[in-house]
Amino acid sequence: MSFTNVELETIDSTVGALCRESIRPEHAHQLRFAYQVDGHSVTLYEERTRVAAPDEWIRIPVARFRFFRSRQEWLLYWMPSTGAWDFYEGPRRRLATLVGYVENDEHGCFFG
Numbered sequence: 001m002s003f004t005n006v007e008l009e010t011i012d013s014t015v016g017a018l019c020r021e022s023i024r025p026e027h028a029h030q031l032r033f034a035y036q037v038d039g040h041s042v043t044l045y046e047e048r049t050r051v052a053a054p055d056e057w058i059r060i061p062v063a064r065f066r067f068f069r070s071r072q073e074w075l076l077y078w079m080p081s082t083g084a085w086d087f088y089e090g091p092r093r094r095l096a097t098l099v100g101y102v103e104n105d106e107h108g109c110f111f112g
Helices: 005-021 095-104
Strands: 031-038 041-049 057-068 073-078
Touching (some): 005 041, 057 095
Antiparallel strands (some): 031 041, 041 057
């Protein structure tokens, strides 16, 4: 079962809010954040313009939030240099808590 409308609203009010609030307007022409829902996962992306082609945007995966309906639990993953998602240790369950970890990026896992 995919996300319900209520769950999609929660995703937009947390992950979507992070995307909308993270970039200063003066940088919006070069940098932005977006998210994509796929099955039971929500992937957060950093989007940047290419240096050689400023009209083209590239997507860089930043974080993945995965919902396990049977446990009513969200887990957070980050993308190390290996290019494979890795589990991010920490409290689980609430999406808002995990979005806070990404936003604060205490260990430099998400934004370097």
